[in-house]
Amino acid sequence: MFRFPAPRAAVAAACAALALLAAGGAQAALFEDDxxxxxxxxLRQRFEAQRVDAQRQLDELRTENAQLRGSLLQLQMQIETLKQEIARQTGAxxxxxxxLAELQRRTRDLASGVDERMRRFEPSxxxxxxxxxxxxxxxxxxxEAALAVFRKGDFAAAQVAFADFxxxxPQSGFRPTALFWLxxxxxxxxxxxxxxxxxxELLATAPDHPRAPESLLSIANCQIELKDAAGARRTLDQLVKTYPQSEAAGAAKERMARLR
Incomplete structure (x- = not known):
């Protein structure tokens, strides 16, 4: 006949079973916590690695940024220096x-002055x-200077000036006229x-000169002043015969009429 276990034995067995179950659950929980x-x-290690890597990249970026700023600053300084050099070169x-313009002007003035001086010495x-x-x-x-002195009425100075000329x-084309005014x-x-x-002298060297008739009339005037009436008549007669169409010849005829 079947017999139920005694209560104490049953309880002990139940407790043992519960303890075993609890130990198994604790062990399982322990594994899960690990x-x-x-x-x-x-995760922490991965996060720390990512943080370190991010920090490294950030530091690199900061370094590159600082280097870039330094490069930009140098470039700006170079640009400013270049601008100053360009400005200096532009000013230069x-x-x-x-x-150059001033030199060209001076050259033109100098050339003009040389031309002017050459013209002053160039025969014309x-x-x-x-x-x-x-x-x-x-x-x-x-x-012209000697003639200007004569026209002012300074005959003594004019005589000296024409004689010096x-x-x-002595071979000047002015010589016959200079002799006349002398x-x-x-x-x-x-x-x-x-x-x-x-x-x-004028008559001997330039008998065809426009002043020749006046020179003969002037000789007659000088002879009259010297009281040489006969010589004056001869000179006036020569004037009328040699230069009959001149104004001096008409004046000579009037003088001869008075001398008679």
Whole structure:
């Protein structure tokens, strides 16, 4: 016949079974906690690795940024230096352009001055008393200066000036005219014999000169002043015969009429 176990034995058996079950559950829970810890540690390690890597990348970026800023600063400084150099070169080029323009102006002025000085010394055509000839500027100026003195009425100075001109330029185309005004200066200074000598010199060297008829008339005037009436009549007669169409010939006829 079947018998139920005694209560104590049953309870003991039940407790043993419960203890065994509890121990098995604790062991299982313990295993689960270790896995969780390992997972957490792995996550932490992975996160730390990612953080370190991110920090490294950030540091690299900061370094690159600093280097880039330094490079940009250097580039800006180089650009500014280049701008200054360009400005300096531009200023230098502008100054060079101004200097070149000034040099060209001075060169033109110098060339013009040289041309002007050359023209002052270059012989040119001159027409005096209807006669055309070549004379250098200094020669012309000396003659005109002497004539200006005569026109001012300073006959003594004019006599000296014309005598000096003839001495300095013995072959000058001005010579016949200079002899004529020299004779007139001497006449005004009452040097009648000296005047006759120079008027005759004009007639001997340039008988076809426009002043030749006046020179004969002036000789007759000098002879009249010297009380040489016969000589004056001969000179006036020569004038009428040699230059019959001249104005001086008409004046000579009137003088001869008075001399008679």
């Amino acid at each position: 896995d969780a810890r390992r997972a957490i540690l792995e 080029n502008e100054q060079l352009t101004r200097d 055509k001159v027409t005096v008393d209807g006669k055309e000839f070549i004379a250098d500027p200094q020669e012309s100026q000396t003659f 003839i001495k300095r330029y 004779g007139n200066s001497q006449y005004a200074n009452r040097d009648y014999r000296g005047a006759i000598t120079n008027f005759r």
